[in-house]
Amino acid sequence: MHDFVVVGAGPAGSRFARRAAAAGHDVIAFEQGTVGEPLACSGHVSTDIWHFTPDGARDDLLQNEVYGARFHLGGADSRAYEFYKDEVVSNVIDRVGLDRTLADAAREAGADLREGHTVVGVAEHRDHVSVEVRGPDGVETHRGKMVAGCDGPRSRVRRELGLPDPDELLHGVLGFDEAADHQDFVDVHLTVPGFFAWRIPRGEAGVEYGLGMAADSEDVRARFDDLVADYGADVSRRCSGLIPIGPPKRVTGRRSFLVGDAAAQTKPFTGGGIRYGMTAADHAAREIDPDDPGTLGDYERAWRGDLRTDIRLGALVRAGYSLPRPLQRAGMAAFEGEIGVHMDRPTTLFSRDQLRAMLSR
Numbered sequence: 001m002h003d004f005v006v007v008g009a010g011p012a013g014s015r016f017a018r019r020a021a022a023a024g025h026d027v028i029a030f031e032q033g034t035v036g037e038p039l040a041c042s043g044h045v046s047t048d049i050w051h052f053t054p055d056g057a058r059d060d061l062l063q064n065e066v067y068g069a070r071f072h073l074g075g076a077d078s079r080a081y082e083f084y085k086d087e088v089v090s091n092v093i094d095r096v097g098l099d100r101t102l103a104d105a106a107r108e109a110g111a112d113l114r115e116g117h118t119v120v121g122v123a124e125h126r127d128h129v130s131v132e133v134r135g136p137d138g139v140e141t142h143r144g145k146m147v148a149g150c151d152g153p154r155s156r157v158r159r160e161l162g163l164p165d166p167d168e169l170l171h172g173v174l175g176f177d178e179a180a181d182h183q184d185f186v187d188v189h190l191t192v193p194g195f196f197a198w199r200i201p202r203g204e205a206g207v208e209y210g211l212g213m214a215a216d217s218e219d220v221r222a223r224f225d226d227l228v229a230d231y232g233a234d235v236s237r238r239c240s241g242l243i244p245i246g247p248p249k250r251v252t253g254r255r256s257f258l259v260g261d262a263a264a265q266t267k268p269f270t271g272g273g274i275r276y277g278m279t280a281a282d283h284a285a286r287e288i289d290p291d292d293p294g295t296l297g298d299y300e301r302a303w304r305g306d307l308r309t310d311i312r313l314g315a316l317v318r319a320g321y322s323l324p325r326p327l328q329r330a331g332m333a334a335f336e337g338e339i340g341v342h343m344d345r346p347t348t349l350f351s352r353d354q355l356r357a358m359l360s361r
Helices: 011-022 047-051 057-061 095-109 156-160 220-231 274-287 295-322 325-335 346-350 352-359
Strands: 002-007 027-031 044-046 062-066 068-072 080-084 090-093 112-115 118-124 129-135 138-149 168-177 185-189 197-201 207-214 235-245 256-258
Touching (some): 002 129, 011 027, 011 095, 027 095, 044 274, 047 274, 057 062, 095 112, 118 156, 168 220, 197 220, 207 220, 295 346
Parallel strands (some): 002 027
Antiparallel strands (some): 062 090, 068 080, 118 129, 168 207, 185 197
Protein backbone atom coordinates (compact mmCIF):
# COMPACT_ATOMS: atom_id res chain seq x y z
CA MET A 1 0.00 0.00 0.00
CA HIS A 2 1.26 3.45 -0.91
CA ASP A 3 1.45 6.27 1.61
CA PHE A 4 0.12 8.79 -0.91
CA VAL A 5 -1.62 8.42 -4.25
CA VAL A 6 -1.31 11.73 -6.11
CA VAL A 7 -3.76 12.50 -8.89
CA GLY A 8 -2.38 15.11 -11.29
CA ALA A 9 1.21 16.12 -12.03
CA GLY A 10 0.95 19.84 -12.60
CA PRO A 11 3.03 22.18 -10.41
CA ALA A 12 1.04 21.46 -7.23
CA GLY A 13 0.96 17.68 -7.71
CA SER A 14 4.60 17.36 -8.66
CA ARG A 15 5.68 19.66 -5.85
CA PHE A 16 3.76 17.62 -3.27
CA ALA A 17 5.03 14.33 -4.71
CA ARG A 18 8.60 15.60 -4.57
CA ARG A 19 8.38 16.87 -0.99
CA ALA A 20 6.52 13.81 0.30
CA ALA A 21 8.92 11.40 -1.40
CA ALA A 22 11.92 13.32 -0.09
CA ALA A 23 10.47 12.93 3.42
CA GLY A 24 10.62 9.15 2.98
CA HIS A 25 7.03 8.40 2.00
CA ASP A 26 5.97 5.91 -0.67
CA VAL A 27 4.40 8.13 -3.36
CA ILE A 28 2.77 7.19 -6.65
CA ALA A 29 1.44 9.93 -8.96
CA PHE A 30 -0.70 9.75 -12.09
CA GLU A 31 -0.98 12.22 -14.98
CA GLN A 32 -3.65 11.48 -17.56
CA GLY A 33 -1.60 12.64 -20.54
CA THR A 34 1.91 14.00 -21.05
CA VAL A 35 3.12 16.30 -18.28
CA GLY A 36 2.69 19.94 -19.31
CA GLU A 37 0.35 19.24 -22.21
CA PRO A 38 -1.94 20.64 -23.33
CA LEU A 39 -0.84 24.11 -22.25
CA ALA A 40 -3.68 25.94 -20.51
CA CYS A 41 -1.93 28.42 -18.21
CA SER A 42 0.00 31.66 -18.56
CA GLY A 43 3.77 31.70 -18.18
CA HIS A 44 3.89 35.04 -16.31
CA VAL A 45 5.06 34.38 -12.74
CA SER A 46 6.69 36.10 -9.80
CA THR A 47 10.41 35.67 -9.20
CA ASP A 48 9.48 33.50 -6.21
CA ILE A 49 9.03 30.63 -8.66
CA TRP A 50 12.73 29.79 -8.43
CA HIS A 51 12.39 28.92 -4.72
CA PHE A 52 10.35 25.88 -5.84
CA THR A 53 12.51 24.62 -8.70
CA PRO A 54 15.75 22.62 -8.79
CA ASP A 55 19.08 24.42 -9.13
CA GLY A 56 19.72 25.55 -12.68
CA ALA A 57 16.06 25.63 -13.72
CA ARG A 58 16.10 29.39 -14.22
CA ASP A 59 18.74 29.13 -16.93
CA ASP A 60 16.59 26.65 -18.85
CA LEU A 61 13.14 28.17 -18.35
CA LEU A 62 13.49 31.97 -18.26
CA GLN A 63 12.19 33.77 -21.37
CA ASN A 64 11.91 37.41 -20.28
CA GLU A 65 12.17 39.76 -17.29
CA VAL A 66 9.40 42.24 -16.53
CA TYR A 67 9.77 45.53 -14.66
CA GLY A 68 6.21 46.83 -14.71
CA ALA A 69 2.72 46.89 -16.16
CA ARG A 70 0.69 49.28 -18.28
CA PHE A 71 -2.97 49.33 -17.29
CA HIS A 72 -5.53 50.32 -19.92
CA LEU A 73 -9.20 51.14 -19.57
CA GLY A 74 -9.61 50.78 -23.31
CA GLY A 75 -7.81 49.25 -26.28
CA ALA A 76 -4.16 49.09 -27.30
CA ASP A 77 -3.99 52.81 -28.11
CA SER A 78 -5.82 53.99 -24.98
CA ARG A 79 -4.23 55.95 -22.17
CA ALA A 80 -1.83 53.70 -20.24
CA TYR A 81 -1.25 53.99 -16.50
CA GLU A 82 2.23 52.68 -15.70
CA PHE A 83 3.23 50.86 -12.53
CA TYR A 84 6.84 49.76 -12.18
CA LYS A 85 9.89 49.01 -10.05
CA ASP A 86 13.58 49.68 -10.64
CA GLU A 87 14.15 45.94 -10.18
CA VAL A 88 12.63 42.88 -11.83
CA VAL A 89 9.00 42.48 -10.83
CA SER A 90 8.22 39.20 -12.54
CA ASN A 91 9.47 36.62 -15.01
CA VAL A 92 8.06 35.07 -18.16
CA ILE A 93 8.90 31.39 -18.38
CA ASP A 94 8.55 28.29 -20.51
CA ARG A 95 5.34 27.07 -18.90
CA VAL A 96 5.42 23.55 -20.34
CA GLY A 97 9.07 23.27 -19.39
CA LEU A 98 8.23 24.23 -15.80
CA ASP A 99 5.78 21.34 -15.44
CA ARG A 100 8.29 18.88 -16.85
CA THR A 101 11.09 20.19 -14.63
CA LEU A 102 8.94 19.80 -11.52
CA ALA A 103 7.84 16.30 -12.55
CA ASP A 104 11.45 15.26 -13.11
CA ALA A 105 12.34 16.62 -9.66
CA ALA A 106 9.57 14.51 -8.13
CA ARG A 107 10.92 11.39 -9.84
CA GLU A 108 14.44 12.16 -8.69
CA ALA A 109 13.16 12.45 -5.12
CA GLY A 110 11.75 8.93 -5.38
CA ALA A 111 8.14 9.41 -6.48
CA ASP A 112 6.75 6.91 -9.01
CA LEU A 113 5.20 9.39 -11.46
CA ARG A 114 3.36 7.78 -14.37
CA GLU A 115 2.16 9.64 -17.45
CA GLY A 116 -0.63 8.38 -19.70
CA HIS A 117 -2.66 7.14 -16.72
CA THR A 118 -6.19 8.45 -16.18
CA VAL A 119 -7.88 8.15 -12.80
CA VAL A 120 -11.43 6.93 -13.34
CA GLY A 121 -12.55 6.22 -9.78
CA VAL A 122 -11.71 7.17 -6.19
CA ALA A 123 -13.18 5.82 -2.96
CA GLU A 124 -12.41 6.35 0.72
CA HIS A 125 -12.52 3.44 3.16
CA ARG A 126 -12.00 3.20 6.90
CA ASP A 127 -8.25 2.55 6.69
CA HIS A 128 -7.30 3.31 3.08
CA VAL A 129 -8.30 4.81 -0.25
CA SER A 130 -8.72 2.94 -3.52
CA VAL A 131 -7.95 4.62 -6.84
CA GLU A 132 -8.92 3.09 -10.17
CA VAL A 133 -6.54 4.05 -12.96
CA ARG A 134 -6.80 3.40 -16.69
CA GLY A 135 -3.40 2.99 -18.29
CA PRO A 136 -1.82 1.31 -21.32
CA ASP A 137 -2.48 -2.13 -19.84
CA GLY A 138 -6.10 -1.52 -18.83
CA VAL A 139 -7.68 -0.52 -15.52
CA GLU A 140 -5.82 -1.15 -12.29
CA THR A 141 -6.74 -0.42 -8.67
CA HIS A 142 -4.15 1.17 -6.41
CA ARG A 143 -4.48 1.38 -2.64
CA GLY A 144 -3.07 4.15 -0.52
CA LYS A 145 -3.33 5.59 2.95
CA MET A 146 -4.19 9.02 1.50
CA VAL A 147 -5.14 10.46 -1.88
CA ALA A 148 -4.04 13.93 -3.00
CA GLY A 149 -6.34 15.57 -5.54
CA CYS A 150 -4.07 17.82 -7.59
CA ASP A 151 -6.10 17.35 -10.74
CA GLY A 152 -7.22 20.84 -11.66
CA PRO A 153 -10.42 22.89 -11.75
CA ARG A 154 -12.64 19.94 -12.75
CA SER A 155 -11.05 17.65 -10.17
CA ARG A 156 -12.26 14.05 -10.38
CA VAL A 157 -11.04 13.46 -6.83
CA ARG A 158 -13.18 16.35 -5.61
CA ARG A 159 -16.20 15.12 -7.55
CA GLU A 160 -15.85 11.42 -6.66
CA LEU A 161 -15.51 12.14 -2.95
CA GLY A 162 -18.20 14.82 -2.76
CA LEU A 163 -15.90 17.63 -1.67
CA PRO A 164 -17.27 21.16 -2.23
CA ASP A 165 -16.62 23.07 -5.45
CA PRO A 166 -14.79 26.40 -5.85
CA ASP A 167 -16.89 29.54 -5.62
CA GLU A 168 -16.47 30.34 -9.32
CA LEU A 169 -14.99 29.12 -12.58
CA LEU A 170 -13.66 31.46 -15.25
CA HIS A 171 -12.93 30.59 -18.87
CA GLY A 172 -9.38 31.58 -19.81
CA VAL A 173 -8.17 31.85 -23.41
CA LEU A 174 -4.53 32.12 -24.49
CA GLY A 175 -3.00 32.81 -27.88
CA PHE A 176 0.59 33.15 -29.06
CA ASP A 177 2.25 35.34 -31.66
CA GLU A 178 5.69 33.97 -32.57
CA ALA A 179 7.24 37.37 -33.39
CA ALA A 180 9.99 38.10 -30.84
CA ASP A 181 9.28 40.86 -28.31
CA HIS A 182 11.79 41.92 -25.64
CA GLN A 183 9.74 44.68 -24.00
CA ASP A 184 9.94 44.69 -20.20
CA PHE A 185 6.34 45.77 -19.50
CA VAL A 186 3.15 43.73 -19.68
CA ASP A 187 -0.16 45.27 -20.78
CA VAL A 188 -3.36 44.79 -18.78
CA HIS A 189 -6.78 45.75 -20.16
CA LEU A 190 -9.72 46.22 -17.79
CA THR A 191 -12.13 45.86 -20.70
CA VAL A 192 -13.45 42.37 -19.98
CA PRO A 193 -16.54 42.00 -17.73
CA GLY A 194 -15.51 40.88 -14.25
CA PHE A 195 -11.87 40.22 -15.09
CA PHE A 196 -9.21 41.44 -17.55
CA ALA A 197 -7.22 40.82 -20.71
CA TRP A 198 -3.44 40.85 -21.11
CA ARG A 199 -0.44 41.01 -23.42
CA ILE A 200 2.85 39.50 -22.21
CA PRO A 201 6.16 39.81 -24.14
CA ARG A 202 8.09 36.54 -24.06
CA GLY A 203 11.42 37.56 -25.59
CA GLU A 204 12.49 35.32 -28.45
CA ALA A 205 9.50 33.06 -27.73
CA GLY A 206 7.08 35.74 -28.98
CA VAL A 207 4.03 37.30 -27.28
CA GLU A 208 1.26 35.80 -25.15
CA TYR A 209 -2.26 37.24 -25.37
CA GLY A 210 -5.03 36.20 -23.02
CA LEU A 211 -8.21 37.00 -21.16
CA GLY A 212 -10.57 35.51 -18.62
CA MET A 213 -14.34 35.72 -18.28
CA ALA A 214 -17.16 33.90 -16.56
CA ALA A 215 -17.23 30.28 -17.73
CA ASP A 216 -20.79 30.62 -19.03
CA SER A 217 -20.05 33.72 -21.13
CA GLU A 218 -20.87 33.29 -24.80
CA ASP A 219 -18.53 35.91 -26.24
CA VAL A 220 -15.17 34.88 -24.74
CA ARG A 221 -13.60 34.00 -28.07
CA ALA A 222 -15.05 37.05 -29.81
CA ARG A 223 -13.53 39.33 -27.19
CA PHE A 224 -10.22 37.52 -27.51
CA ASP A 225 -10.32 38.02 -31.29
CA ASP A 226 -10.93 41.73 -30.70
CA LEU A 227 -7.93 41.94 -28.37
CA VAL A 228 -5.62 40.27 -30.88
CA ALA A 229 -6.92 42.35 -33.77
CA ASP A 230 -6.43 45.55 -31.77
CA TYR A 231 -2.73 44.79 -31.52
CA GLY A 232 -2.50 43.58 -35.12
CA ALA A 233 -1.08 40.28 -33.87
CA ASP A 234 -0.66 37.11 -35.88
CA VAL A 235 -1.76 34.42 -33.42
CA SER A 236 -0.69 31.02 -34.71
CA ARG A 237 -1.89 28.81 -31.85
CA ARG A 238 -4.49 29.03 -29.12
CA CYS A 239 -5.54 27.13 -26.03
CA SER A 240 -8.06 27.52 -23.26
CA GLY A 241 -8.85 26.26 -19.80
CA LEU A 242 -10.82 26.89 -16.64
CA ILE A 243 -9.64 29.18 -13.83
CA PRO A 244 -11.03 28.38 -10.36
CA ILE A 245 -11.61 31.33 -8.03
CA GLY A 246 -12.55 31.16 -4.36
CA PRO A 247 -11.47 28.17 -2.22
CA PRO A 248 -14.34 26.14 -0.73
CA LYS A 249 -14.72 25.99 3.03
CA ARG A 250 -13.29 22.48 3.10
CA VAL A 251 -10.61 20.87 0.91
CA THR A 252 -10.15 17.67 2.91
CA GLY A 253 -12.13 14.46 3.36
CA ARG A 254 -11.64 11.41 5.55
CA ARG A 255 -8.46 10.30 3.78
CA SER A 256 -8.26 12.86 1.00
CA PHE A 257 -7.08 16.40 0.38
CA LEU A 258 -7.04 18.85 -2.51
CA VAL A 259 -4.10 20.99 -3.60
CA GLY A 260 -3.71 23.70 -6.24
CA ASP A 261 -6.45 24.43 -8.75
CA ALA A 262 -8.52 21.53 -7.41
CA ALA A 263 -8.75 23.52 -4.15
CA ALA A 264 -9.01 26.91 -5.94
CA GLN A 265 -5.78 28.00 -4.27
CA THR A 266 -5.41 30.83 -6.78
CA LYS A 267 -5.08 34.61 -6.85
CA PRO A 268 -8.58 36.09 -7.34
CA PHE A 269 -7.17 39.18 -9.04
CA THR A 270 -5.12 37.35 -11.72
CA GLY A 271 -6.28 33.72 -11.68
CA GLY A 272 -2.69 32.54 -11.31
CA GLY A 273 -2.19 29.61 -8.99
CA ILE A 274 1.32 28.26 -9.50
CA ARG A 275 2.91 29.78 -6.41
CA TYR A 276 -0.16 29.45 -4.17
CA GLY A 277 -0.62 25.82 -5.20
CA MET A 278 2.99 24.90 -4.55
CA THR A 279 2.94 26.77 -1.24
CA ALA A 280 -0.08 24.70 -0.21
CA ALA A 281 1.69 21.55 -1.43
CA ASP A 282 4.57 22.31 0.91
CA HIS A 283 2.14 22.70 3.80
CA ALA A 284 0.52 19.38 2.91
CA ALA A 285 3.88 17.60 2.81
CA ARG A 286 4.85 19.03 6.19
CA GLU A 287 1.57 18.60 8.02
CA ILE A 288 -0.08 15.41 6.74
CA ASP A 289 0.89 12.09 8.28
CA PRO A 290 -0.53 9.32 6.07
CA ASP A 291 -1.04 7.16 9.16
CA ASP A 292 -3.05 9.84 10.97
CA PRO A 293 -6.13 11.28 9.22
CA GLY A 294 -6.39 13.84 12.02
CA THR A 295 -3.45 15.71 10.49
CA LEU A 296 -5.62 16.68 7.52
CA GLY A 297 -7.01 19.40 9.79
CA ASP A 298 -3.46 20.62 10.38
CA TYR A 299 -3.08 21.02 6.61
CA GLU A 300 -6.33 23.00 6.39
CA ARG A 301 -5.20 25.38 9.12
CA ALA A 302 -1.67 25.75 7.77
CA TRP A 303 -2.42 26.66 4.15
CA ARG A 304 -5.34 28.91 5.06
CA GLY A 305 -3.28 30.69 7.70
CA ASP A 306 -0.62 31.36 5.09
CA LEU A 307 -2.80 32.38 2.12
CA ARG A 308 -6.19 33.48 3.50
CA THR A 309 -5.44 37.20 3.87
CA ASP A 310 -3.84 37.52 0.45
CA ILE A 311 -6.78 35.71 -1.15
CA ARG A 312 -9.30 37.96 0.60
CA LEU A 313 -7.44 41.14 -0.32
CA GLY A 314 -7.03 39.80 -3.85
CA ALA A 315 -10.80 39.52 -4.13
CA LEU A 316 -11.10 43.20 -3.19
CA VAL A 317 -8.52 44.13 -5.83
CA ARG A 318 -10.53 42.22 -8.41
CA ALA A 319 -13.69 44.08 -7.39
CA GLY A 320 -11.93 47.23 -8.57
CA TYR A 321 -11.98 45.88 -12.14
CA SER A 322 -15.74 46.48 -12.22
CA LEU A 323 -15.84 49.96 -10.71
CA PRO A 324 -17.28 52.80 -12.81
CA ARG A 325 -14.73 54.23 -15.24
CA PRO A 326 -14.39 57.60 -13.44
CA LEU A 327 -13.44 55.83 -10.21
CA GLN A 328 -10.99 53.58 -12.05
CA ARG A 329 -9.32 56.58 -13.69
CA ALA A 330 -9.03 58.36 -10.35
CA GLY A 331 -7.57 55.29 -8.67
CA MET A 332 -5.08 54.63 -11.46
CA ALA A 333 -3.94 58.24 -11.48
CA ALA A 334 -3.51 58.27 -7.70
CA PHE A 335 -1.29 55.16 -7.58
CA GLU A 336 0.50 55.46 -10.93
CA GLY A 337 4.28 55.38 -10.84
CA GLU A 338 6.83 53.41 -8.84
CA ILE A 339 5.41 50.67 -6.63
CA GLY A 340 6.62 48.54 -3.75
CA VAL A 341 4.19 45.65 -4.01
CA HIS A 342 4.76 41.96 -4.70
CA MET A 343 2.66 40.56 -7.55
CA ASP A 344 1.57 37.51 -5.53
CA ARG A 345 0.88 39.28 -2.24
CA PRO A 346 -1.83 41.95 -2.04
CA THR A 347 -0.88 42.42 1.62
CA THR A 348 2.19 44.30 0.36
CA LEU A 349 -0.15 47.14 -0.69
CA PHE A 350 0.24 48.15 2.96
CA SER A 351 3.97 47.53 3.21
CA ARG A 352 6.73 49.97 4.05
CA ASP A 353 8.11 49.54 0.54
CA GLN A 354 4.80 50.63 -1.00
CA LEU A 355 4.50 53.61 1.35
CA ARG A 356 8.08 54.61 0.59
CA ALA A 357 7.42 54.40 -3.16
CA MET A 358 4.33 56.60 -2.91
CA LEU A 359 6.07 59.21 -0.75
CA SER A 360 9.00 59.42 -3.16
CA ARG A 361 6.84 60.62 -6.09
